[in-house]
Amino acid sequence: MSPRITLHKARAAKAAVLKAFRRLPNLGGVGITKVAGGYAVKINLREPMPKGAQLPGEIEGVPVTIEVTGVIRKQ
């Protein structure tokens, strides 16, 4: 079983995700979440990825979760 990802490591992976995908037109946000007790990177999408395009499930050894959140509006 792989060791739990620390917050420090997850933050480094988040920075790498932002650098790599900042220009993704449907990117809705990138944050830190938890998966199975360890930290992970969460990528939010305003729209699903186009057919054939895929985001990595892991970056720098840190799990990546992806969620389609749609449009976010002031409330």
Added chain:
Amino acid sequence: MTSVIGSDGLQDEFPTGMRMKLESARELKAKLVEGLVAPFTQKAASNGGLAMAARAMTTASSVQRSIALGVAPPRGGQFRLAVRVQRQALLSGPLMEKIVRQARGEVEVRMVGRLDKRALPWYRKPVRPLLPGGSCGHVEITSGTIGAFCERGGKVCVLSNNHVLANEDFGKVGDRIVQPGPSDGGRPTDDRIGHLSHWVRFRKSKPNFLDCALAEVDDGIDFDPVKLRGLVDGKNTKLKGLGPEVVDAGDVVYKLGRMTGATKGRVTAFDVDNLVVNYDTANLRFDNQIEIESAGKKPFSDGGDSGSLIVNARMEAVGLLFCGGEMGGAHKLGLTYANPIHEVLGSLKAKLLT
């Protein structure tokens, strides 16, 4: 068409054996309402003929529940008279007999009972003393929520969002703030509680961190900074102060807002960067936000909840709600976002009152 005047003075324009067309059904309904139901409804009220619990006359209606008429959807190509009965005693009796006779039995009768205007929850009504969770807003917006009460420069202030108190930077210092908010009936003079005093302006070409503002509360307006009315399982709780500077994914949180009231949620992410939020003026980018999903059966927040204070399970302030979406999160009930409260208070140079 042959018209028959019945014993009750109404014309019978729907002879037996003829299928009731929509137009006939509408005409019959109109005649029965005018000739039978409306007079009965008013008469019953004027002679006190129907049971009514004792209450002040000023709150008593001059119109009593009786029978409502409409047109029921067609069955087998034939329309029927829809009869909606609001009192059990009227299901049988002379009024119902006359209606059924006039419609030649082509009726669909349903007991609907008392129909009340849906009562407004406390957080959309005028509330004095002012409470966290109550409706409020700049006089030119719809309505948002009072998050908390703060002190700045010796003055008591309401804490909420820029887009609630400062109208997305269109407001000016001194602009009136009302409780409840304008869309909840707040009037510029009678419901004034204070004025816009401080806020963090939005940036269109750089990342934003905050959507927050303060309104100084007028002298003489009472407020309770700690009462969190009905927040946990419908019971009142008290705001205990500031929570830790960092929240963690999985933390349980609560909020009280003008739209969805008391809701429970769970932090799904923090340190959220590159969050794009639709405002009236532009799409703005935010960094360092807290993401929350519902931990209940309804969304954690909705339009009008902006400005709500987010508290953790210890009733400590952790965030200021400002935006959300309808997709994602537990049971696909949507996600909500909040500014970290320590950043909010630091930028506004304000101290949370507890």
